Amino acid sequence: xxxxxxxxxxxxxxxxxxxxxxxxxxxxxxxxxxxxxxxxxxxxxxxxxxxxxxxxxxxxxxxxxxxxxxxxxxxxxxxxxxxxxxxxxxxxxxxxxxxxxxxxxxxxxxxxxxxxxxxxxxxxxxxxxxxxxxxxxxxxxxxx
Numbered sequence: 001x002x003x004x005x006x007x008x009x010x011x012x013x014x015x016x017x018x019x020x021x022x023x024x025x026x027x028x029x030x031x032x033x034x035x036x037x038x039x040x041x042x043x044x045x046x047x048x049x050x051x052x053x054x055x056x057x058x059x060x061x062x063x064x065x066x067x068x069x070x071x072x073x074x075x076x077x078x079x080x081x082x083x084x085x086x087x088x089x090x091x092x093x094x095x096x097x098x099x100x101x102x103x104x105x106x107x108x109x110x111x112x113x114x115x116x117x118x119x120x121x122x123x124x125x126x127x128x129x130x131x132x133x134x135x136x137x138x139x140x141x142x143x144x
Contacts, residue, residue: 045086054094057081061091061115062098065122072127075119079134088140091115119144 047054057078064071082088095115102110102121113121123131132143 047086047090048083054090057091058095065118070122082138085140088142116144
């Protein structure tokens, strides 16, 4: 079967979308292993806040990044309250693996992602630098 010039862009677009979907789904398996390792590492230190606070922050982060538009101020505010590596790891463990539906392009970029994955999808380079600067200023050695 020979494709017409009008059909070729649709075929290439569909193949590109399929490749992106497969790439993001593959990351989900690695994210599950990362979440389990984080829970174990976070259990070794002393967090500044109760687990319920980390879960509340994780839910608030999901809301800040859900759907179209990102509430960067809410993200920065939450990370500014973390005081040590254990707090950071506890937040990541509380966030765990959540289904990311892509915001601006629902369905195209989706899958199960860790907090790092969500942040990498939602924040641009300068916003990631600002977030990492907040972590550095609070003495946290981890980066997103």
